[in-house]
Amino acid sequence: MIFVFTGNGKGKTTAAIGHGIRVVGQGKKVLLIQFIKNKKWPTGEEMALREFAGRFEIITGGKGFVGILGDRLPRSVHKKAAQDTLKKASKLIFSKKFDLVILDEINVALSLKLITIKDVLSILRLIPNNLDVILTGRGAPKELIRIADLVTEFREIKHYYGKGAIAKKGREY
Numbered sequence: 589m590i591f592v593f594t595g596n597g598k599g600k601t602t603a604a605i606g607h608g609i610r611v612v613g614q615g616k617k618v619l620l621i622q623f624i625k626n627k628k629w630p631t632g633e634e635m636a637l638r639e640f641a642g643r644f645e646i647i648t649g650g651k652g653f654v655g656i657l658g659d660r661l662p663r664s665v666h667k668k669a670a671q672d673t674l675k676k677a678s679k680l681i682f683s684k685k686f687d688l689v690i691l692d693e694i695n696v697a698l699s700l701k702l703i704t705i706k707d708v709l710s711i712l713r714l715i716p717n718n719l720d721v722i723l724t725g726r727g728a729p730k731e732l733i734r735i736a737d738l739v740t741e742f743r744e745i746k747h748y749y750g751k752g753a754i755a756k757k758g759r760e761y
Contacts, residue, residue, distance in 0.1 A: 589738065590715070590732075591607075591720065591738045592728045592739045593725075593740050594726060594740075594742070595740075595741035595744075596744045597744040597745075598744070600724040600726075601724050605620065607690075607722060608644055609640075611687055611688045612640050612643045616687035616688065617642075617643050617644070617687055617688075618640075619644075619647070619688070620644070620690045620692055621646075621677045622650055623649060623673050623691065623725075624650040624653060624696050625692070626652045649669055650669055650693070654702070669702075670702035674711075681711060681719065682716070688722065689720075689722075690722045691723045692725070693724060694723050694725055695724065695729070695732070699726070699727040705729050708732070
């Protein structure tokens with residue numbers, strides 16, 4: 589099954605990881621592949637999920653936030669990282685090692701044109717029946733929404749960023 593968690597509201601990755609913990613609790617294996625986040629910004633979830641080593645694996649393939657938060661990397665570096673991450677994802681999706689694969693922030697990589705919808709769809713159309721895939725990130729393309737079995741839109745109603753709050757360890761990462 590294909591799940592899409594999208595929208596401007598907070599909680600898409602958190603929901604996907606929560607679903608992953610449920611899967612691990614049932615004795616199954618999960619892979620989280622991060623398309624934007626990088627090792628320079630270690631996240632709380634990454635540290636906590638180490639406790640599930642061998643059952644909940646993480647691949648951090650991104651080079652960081654593209655064009656924001658002080659990013660000075662050339663766009664080509666981000667694009668190559670996203671394309672390499674998609675190749676790894678494809679290989680691991682078909683490895684039959686996992687019961688759930690989370691493609692974190694893949695929608696953002698698509699909206700930034702770091703990877704193509706054609707390449708993503710070619711993988712998703714062939715996923716094994718016993719594998720669930722969750723795609724997270726703002727701006728899910730209509731093509732993904734169309735083929736998904738479940739789509740949840742996270743809608744921002746109110747956010748503390750509007751009052752000038754900044755990202756905080758343990759809350760945003």
